[in-house]
Amino acid sequence: MFAIYPILCVFSISLRPGDKLLSKSLALIPENATLISYYRLFAEEPFLRWMMNSTIISLAVTLVGVGLAATAGYSFSRHKFKGREASLLGIITTQMFPVTMLLLPMFIMLIKLGLYDSYIGLIIAYSATALPFTVWQMKGYYDTIPYSLEEAAMIDGAGPIYSFWRIVLPLALPALAITALFSFMSAWSEYLVAAVLLQDQNLYTLPIGLKQFTSNMEVAWGLYSAAALLVSVPVVVLFLFLSRWLISGLTLGSVKG
Amino acid sequence: MKSGDKSNQNRRLVILYTAPAMIVMALVVLYPFLYNTVISLSNMNLTHFRDWQVKGLSNFSAVLMDRTFWYFFFKTCLWTGLNLIFHVGIGVSLALILNKDIKGKSFYRTLLILPWAVPQYITALTWRGMFNAEYGTINLLLEKIAGIHIAWLSSEWGAFSACLITNIWLGFPFMMIVALGGLQSISDSYYEAAEIEGANAWQKFRGITVPLLKPVMVPAIILGVIWTFNNFNVVWLVSNGGEPSDTTHILVSWVYKAAFTYFRLSYAAAFSMIIFAFLFVFSWRFIKYSRAAENIYG
Numbered sequence: 308m309f310a311i312y313p314i315l316c317v318f319s320i321s322l323r324p325g326d327k328l329l330s331k332s333l334a335l336i337p338e339n340a341t342l343i344s345y346y347r348l349f350a351e352e353p354f355l356r357w358m359m360n361s362t363i364i365s366l367a368v369t370l371v372g373v374g375l376a377a378t379a380g381y382s383f384s385r386h387k388f389k390g391r392e393a394s395l396l397g398i399i400t401t402q403m404f405p406v407t408m409l410l411l412p413m414f415i416m417l418i419k420l421g422l423y424d425s426y427i428g429l430i431i432a433y434s435a436t437a438l439p440f441t442v443w444q445m446k447g448y449y450d451t452i453p454y455s456l457e458e459a460a461m462i463d464g465a466g467p468i469y470s471f472w473r474i475v476l477p478l479a480l481p482a483l484a485i486t487a488l489f490s491f492m493s494a495w496s497e498y499l500v501a502a503v504l505l506q507d508q509n510l511y512t513l514p515i516g517l518k519q520f521t522s523n524m525e526v527a528w529g530l531y532s533a534a535a536l537l538v539s540v541p542v543v544v545l546f547l548f549l550s551r552w553l554i555s556g557l558t559l560g561s562v563k564g
Numbered sequence: 565m566k567s568g569d570k571s572n573q574n575r576r577l578v579i580l581y582t583a584p585a586m587i588v589m590a591l592v593v594l595y596p597f598l599y600n601t602v603i604s605l606s607n608m609n610l611t612h613f614r615d616w617q618v619k620g621l622s623n624f625s626a627v628l629m630d631r632t633f634w635y636f637f638f639k640t641c642l643w644t645g646l647n648l649i650f651h652v653g654i655g656v657s658l659a660l661i662l663n664k665d666i667k668g669k670s671f672y673r674t675l676l677i678l679p680w681a682v683p684q685y686i687t688a689l690t691w692r693g694m695f696n697a698e699y700g701t702i703n704l705l706l707e708k709i710a711g712i713h714i715a716w717l718s719s720e721w722g723a724f725s726a727c728l729i730t731n732i733w734l735g736f737p738f739m740m741i742v743a744l745g746g747l748q749s750i751s752d753s754y755y756e757a758a759e760i761e762g763a764n765a766w767q768k769f770r771g772i773t774v775p776l777l778k779p780v781m782v783p784a785i786i787l788g789v790i791w792t793f794n795n796f797n798v799v800w801l802v803s804n805g806g807e808p809s810d811t812t813h814i815l816v817s818w819v820y821k822a823a824f825t826y827f828r829l830s831y832a833a834a835f836s837m838i839i840f841a842f843l844f845v846f847s848w849r850f851i852k853y854s855r856a857a858e859n860i861y862g
Binding site for chain 2: 381403
C-alpha cells in the first residue's frame with residue numbers, strides 16, 4: 308500500500324473536474340470523474356512538443372549510450388591493457404562528482420561552443436553522464452559470458468570483430484536491453500541539466516514542462532497529474548518488463564566488482 | 565608471426581572499442597573537472613564572467629569559514645545517514661520476506677519495484693503535492709486517523725522530513741532488489757546444516773545471512789551513500805528550491821543555488837570540489853574498511 312498509494316493519488320487527481328482540484332475528499336474515483344485534464348493537456352498546453360523534444364533527445368542518448376557502452380565494456384572485460392584498472396576506477400570516481408561540479412563548466416563550455424539551448428548540447432551532456440554506469444554494467448555482464456565460446460569461434464577462423472558481433476552481442480542481449488533502458492530513462496527524466504541548459508520554450512523537455520505546472524502561483528494539479536501519468540506509464544511498463552534482467556545484471560556486476 | 569598478428573589486431577580492437585566512450589567521457593567529464601578546478605581558484609562571478617583571473621585558494625577558505633556550509637554539511641550527513649538506514653532496513657526486510665515461499669511473490673515484487681520505475685522528478689513533485697498542508701493527501705489522512713495537522717512544507721524540519729520520506733519511498737526498491745539477488749545466491753545447504761546443529765532463526769540470520777549478504781550489499785551501500793549525498797532532485801523539487809527561506813538544503817542544492825541563482829561561480833566551483841573530496845575520501849575508507857573486515861572473517 309505504501310508503495311503504490313502515491314501513484315493512485317495522481318490517478319485520482321488527474322480525473323477530477325476543474326473545480327474539484329483542491330478537494331478534501333479521499334475517494335479514489337472522484338465525483339464527476341472527467342478526462343478534461345487530458346484533453347486540455349493536448350489542446351491547450353504544448354505537451355506534444357515537450358514529448359517530441361524528450362523523445363528525440365532520449366532516443367539519441369540511447370543510441371550513443373548503447374553503442375559506446377557495448378564496445379567499451381567489451382574491451383574492459385576481455386582485454387588486458389595498460390591503464391585498464393585505472394580507467395575503471397576513474398569511471399567509478401565520476402559517480403562521486405556533485406552535479407554542480409560538471410554542470411558549471413558544462414554550462415560555460417556549451418555557451419562558448421554555441422551549443423547552449425540546443426538538442427546537441429543536451430544529448431552530449433546526457434550521454435556522458437550515463438556512460439560510466441552503463442560501461443560498468445556491460446563489463447559486468449560480459450564477464451559472465453565464457454571466453455571459451457569466442458575461442459572456439461576463433462579456431463574456426465572467425466576474427467575478433469566477427470565473434471564480437473555474432474557471438475557475444477547476441478548473448479549479451481539482456482544487458483543491452485538494460486543499458487538501453489537506463490540510457491533512455493536517464494534522459495527521459497532528467498530535470499536539472501535541462502533546467503540550466505534550456506532557455507528556449509520550444510525546446511523544453513517533459514520534466515521542465517511538468518515542473519512549470521506545479522510552480523506557477525496557481526498550481527495546475529489536474530494537468531500535472533494527467534501529464535505525470537502519461538509520461539511515467541510507458542517507462543514503468545518497460546521497466547517492469549525488463550526488471551527480471553535488471554536484477555541479475557545488477558547483482559552480477561556488484562559481486563564481480 | 566601468427567600470434568604477433570593477433571595481439572596487434574587485439575590492440576587495435578581495444579583502441580577502437582574503448583576510445584569513443586573514453587573520449588566522450590573525457591570531453592564531458594574530465595575536461596569539466598579540470599576546468600572546474602581552475603574556476604575554483606579564480607574570481608569568476610557575474611561581474612567577472614569573462615575577465616576572470618586566478619587568485620589562489622581564497623574560495624576554499626571562504627567556503628570552509630562559512631557557517632552555513634557546516635550547517636548544511638551536518639544536515640547532509642544526517643540526511644544521508646537516515647536515508648541509508650531506512651533504505652537498507654526496509655529493503656533487506658522486504659527481501660527476506662519475499663525470499664520465502666509466499667503466494668503471489670512476483671506480484672508483490674513488481675508492486676514494490678514501482679517507486680523505482682517512476683521518473684524521479686515526478687515522484688518528487690507528486691509528493692510535494694501530497695504534503696500540501698491544506699489539500700495534501702497526507703494531512704487529510706493524518707487528520708482523519710490521528711486528528712493532527714502538520715505544517716510539512718512551511719517549517720524547516722517539516723520540509724526536511726517531507727524530503728526524507730519522499731526519498732525513502734524512492735530508494736528502498738534498489739536495496740531490496742540487490743538484497744534479493746544476494747539472498748538467492750545463498751545455498752540452502754548452509755541453513756540445513758545450521759538447523760541440524762540446532763541454531764535458531766536469529767543465529768541463522770546473524771551467522772549465515774548477514775556475512776553472505778555483505779559482499780553484495782557493501783557496493784550497493786557505497787553507491788547509495790554517494791547518490792543520496794548528491795541527491796539534488798528530491799530536495800530541490802520537494803522543497804521547491806530550499807523553501808522555507810533557504811533552510812531546506814543539502815550541500816548540492818545549496819551550491820546549485822549559489823551558482824545559478826546568485827552566480828557566485830568560483831565560490832560554487834570550490835564548494836563542489838570540497839563535496840567531491842569528502843565523498844572520495846569516504847568511499848576509499850569505506851572500501852578499505854570493508855575489505856579489511858572481510859579478511860578478518862577469512
